[in-house]
Amino acid sequence: MLQSISSLDGHTLLLLCLSLGIALAFEFVNGFHDTANAVATVIYTKSLGARSAVVLSGLCNFLGVSLGGIAVAYAIVHLLPVDLLVSVNSTIGLAMVFSLLVSAILWNFATWYLGLPASSSHTLIGSILGVGLANALREGLPLGSGVNWHKAAEVGLSLFISPVIGFVLAGALLLLLQRLLKNPTLHSPPVGNAPPPLGMRAALIASGLGVSLAHGSNDGQKGVGLIMLILIGIVPGVYAINSDATTEELLGVRQAAAQFTDYFDAHRLEIEKFYQNGDIAELPAKTSAVSCDVRGAVAASEAIQQCLAQYPSIAAVPAAERWTLRTDILCLDDAARVMAGLATTSEERQKLDGLRTTLRRPTEYAPSWVIFAVSLALGCGTMVGWKRIVVTIGEKIGKTRLSYAQGASAQIVAMGTIALADGLGLPVSTTHVLASGVAGTMAAHKSGLQMRTLRSIAMAWVLTLPAAMLLGAGLFFLFAGLA
Amino acid sequence: MSQENIDRYLQWLQADKDQLLLVSGMSVAELVEHAAALGFVFTAEELKARQALVHLMEGT
Numbered sequence: 245m246l247q248s249i250s251s252l253d254g255h256t257l258l259l260l261c262l263s264l265g266i267a268l269a270f271e272f273v274n275g276f277h278d279t280a281n282a283v284a285t286v287i288y289t290k291s292l293g294a295r296s297a298v299v300l301s302g303l304c305n306f307l308g309v310s311l312g313g314i315a316v317a318y319a320i321v322h323l324l325p326v327d328l329l330v331s332v333n334s335t336i337g338l339a340m341v342f343s344l345l346v347s348a349i350l351w352n353f354a355t356w357y358l359g360l361p362a363s364s365s366h367t368l369i370g371s372i373l374g375v376g377l378a379n380a381l382r383e384g385l386p387l388g389s390g391v392n393w394h395k396a397a398e399v400g401l402s403l404f405i406s407p408v409i410g411f412v413l414a415g416a417l418l419l420l421l422q423r424l425l426k427n428p429t430l431h432s433p434p435v436g437n438a439p440p441p442l443g444m445r446a447a448l449i450a451s452g453l454g455v456s457l458a459h460g461s462n463d464g465q466k467g468v469g470l471i472m473l474i475l476i477g478i479v480p481g482v483y484a485i486n487s488d489a490t491t492e493e494l495l496g497v498r499q500a501a502a503q504f505t506d507y508f509d510a511h512r513l514e515i516e517k518f519y520q521n522g523d524i525a526e527l528p529a530k531t532s533a534v535s536c537d538v539r540g541a542v543a544a545s546e547a548i549q550q551c552l553a554q555y556p557s558i559a560a561v562p563a564a565e566r567w568t569l570r571t572d573i574l575c576l577d578d579a580a581r582v583m584a585g586l587a588t589t590s591e592e593r594q595k596l597d598g599l600r601t602t603l604r605r606p607t608e609y610a611p612s613w614v615i616f617a618v619s620l621a622l623g624c625g626t627m628v629g630w631k632r633i634v635v636t637i638g639e640k641i642g643k644t645r646l647s648y649a650q651g652a653s654a655q656i657v658a659m660g661t662i663a664l665a666d667g668l669g670l671p672v673s674t675t676h677v678l679a680s681g682v683a684g685t686m687a688a689h690k691s692g693l694q695m696r697t698l699r700s701i702a703m704a705w706v707l708t709l710p711a712a713m714l715l716g717a718g719l720f721f722l723f724a725g726l727a
Numbered sequence: 728m729s730q731e732n733i734d735r736y737l738q739w740l741q742a743d744k745d746q747l748l749l750v751s752g753m754s755v756a757e758l759v760e761h762a763a764a765l766g767f768v769f770t771a772e773e774l775k776a777r778q779a780l781v782h783l784m785e786g787t
Contacts, residue, residue: 284779287772288730294772361787434730635755635778637740637747646780679786686784700786 256478259338263474266345268621271467273352274364275305275625276632281678282459283630285651286452290439298630301456306623308460309468310615315669316462317469318608322395323372326536326578328379330571336724337477340379343719344371345470351712359636361700362708363673368466369399370712378717382724389525394585402670406661407680407701414657414681415688421649433645440648448648451655458662459674460622466671467618468610475614476570481563484570486609489558493605497573500603501548504576507596508541511583515539523586536575538583544576558606570607577604646682650689654681676701729769733777736767 252260282305283297292300321329324340331337348364348371355362373391380390422431430444439445475483508515515538518524524538536544551569555561561569577600584596658678665672680701683694740747750758755771762769781787 280779280782284776284783287776288780294776359787361785436731437729630775633755633775633778635758635774637737637750637758646784675786679783682784694784696785 252479260474260478263341263345263478264471264617266349267467267470267474268617270345270349270352270364270368270470271464271618271621272625272628273349273356274463274467275302275622275627276629277352277356277362277364277625278459278463278675279626279629280633281675282456282626283452285646285655286448288646289434289445289448289648289651290437291445291448291452294630297452298627300453302623302627304453304456305460305464305626306619308457308462309464309619309622311457312461312465312666313669314465314468314608314610316465316666316671317472317610319395319399319669319671320368320372320466320469321473323369323392323399324376325389325392326574328376330536330574336379339720339723339726340375341470341473341477343378343723344368344375344716345474347371347374347712347715347719348470351708351715355708360707361703363675363704364463365403365466365671365673366704366708367712368470369396369403369671370709371716373709374713374716374718375720377713378720381717382721386525394581399671402665402668402672403676406665406672407676409661410654410657410677410679410681411684411687413661413684414654415684417653417657418649418685418688421653425649430649431647433647444648444652447652448655451652451659454659455655455662455674455678456626458659458666460619461666462662462672463674464615464618464622465666467621468614471614471618472610480567480570483611484566484607485558485561485573486606487557487559487561487566489606489609491557494552494558496602497606498549498552500599501545501552501576503599504545504580504603505542505549507583508538508545508579515583518586524582536578538579541576541579544572544579547572548576573603573607647689650682650685653685654678657681657684673704676704729773730777732762732767732769733774736762736765736769739765739767 279298279301282301283294286292286297287294291297328337328340348368351367351371352362352364354360355367373396376391377387378390380387425431427441429441434440440448472483515524518538519526548569551561551565551572558566580596580600580603584593584600587593587596655678658674658681661677661681662672662674679694679697683697686692686694740750750761753761755774759769759771759774
């Protein structure tokens with residue numbers, strides 16, 4: 245790896261360091277943006293001292309990145325259409341990476357500085373969608389082809405539903421606790437300097453740290469996805485494909501490719517019919533070098549088998565061929581995705597989905613140093629964030645109250661919801677999940693609906709998402725013009 | 728009694744708009760010092776926890 249990186253020219257090396265620095269800064273800003281939410285309850289209830297809470301939260305964020313896997317990271321990456329992903333090593337690809345990095349961090353930092361409600365997830369996703377659409381516009385393609393809409397719908401639904409789940413379940417859990425725990429102290433805001441009763445204190449600390457762990461696992465992966473886009477684009481010879489993939493994984497890829505050859509051969513006539521009926525869109529010729537097409541699936545699957553038959557491991561595949569191998573895998577996967585969408589039986593769809601998972605495995609990975617760097621940036625950001633809290637004296641701060649049971653209910657539900665999203669490989673806004681959980685407990689407690697929480701969540705959809713899209717698209721046109 | 732002291736301090740400030748204006752530019756340490764001088768004793772961490780709770784409840 246070091247040999248490949250040292251062989252880069254000065255300009256590319258500078259580009260690599262700069263973009264890695266920006267991606268890690270994005271994670272750092274994310275950490276300090278979200279510190280307040282993660283530790284507010286445990287410090288306010290005096291379950292833990294501020295220093296212990298912040299250090300433990302930072303550590304849990306650090307650990308969470310490693311424990312979360314990489315499914316969310318690649319859900320973010322795959323918001324971009326495959327044609328753009330296989331062009332990421334070109335100047336356009338680099339313009340894409342830079343514009344989404346710069347727009348995401350600019351918007352995140354500006355909203356933090358101006359005290360506007362924002363969500364890192366909506367910012368990043370908005371930037372990606374903006375860049376994808378701008379690329380389609382620039383290439384003269386239909387706007388619909390600029391984004392992987394199937395993935396975008398999944399991600400959008402996850403971002404939309406997770407706060408609703410947080411609201412309903414946290415409210416329900418509070419009602420349950422009110423029935424089960426009769427001690428009135430647990431249902432009142434903290435009084436004096438005493439910590440909460442032991443059991444509740446343990447629940448508040450455990451769920452608070454659980455929220456930090458879940459935050460690290462979901463938000464950290466967004467940074468991992470960004471860094472992998474950078475590495476694949478700038479050093480494809482090293483990072484295009486996992487050189488540590490096991491022999492079993494490679495065998496699995498070869499077998500999956502062989503089965504895809506048979507499948508696409510057997511469905512040749514059907515595919516032509518799909519093209520004629522318009523079920524599969526004929527895309528106009530593009531200016532970028534690579535284009536994936538369902539008609540090219542057999543060629544791609546044969547190329548994968550031929551390449552892997554020649555070498556005992558990915559490490560043995562010459563650097564120059566790794567990019568081609570990755571492109572073939574992504575194109576074949578995309579063709580299989582199209583066919584799975586048109587499959588008439590659920591068995592066929594399941595079979596295709598299973599083969600796709602096996603096929604993609606060597607392309608969906610993250611080296612341990614990337615996970616470590618993101619963990620460090622997020623953990624440090626969390627620890628710095630507490631120091632940077634600015635107190636704005638006013639009406640709001642004077643009216644804010646939270647009972648022990650409300651805090652615990654919101655945290656337990658947020659922790660569970662984010663962990664579930666991790667398991668499903670879906671990004672969520674941890675801030676929205678936690679805040680809507682608190683709002684749910686307020687509603688259940690008959691303290692009224694928190695309109696300010698609803699307004700913040702709505703702002704992420706009506707302000708952050710379109711603003712990040714416009715910023716991402718504008719920067720893409722600028723950088724692509726300069727390239 | 729810290730959170731109660733924060734409440735009393737805020738009530739005192741809100742009763743006098745000039746004082747509220749005066750403290751609006753203060754740092755956390757200055758706020759804590761200002762409050763202590765008036766007999767409202769709480770720590771910087773306790774005040775920050777209250778602000779963090781506002782962020783949490785508002786989803787910001």
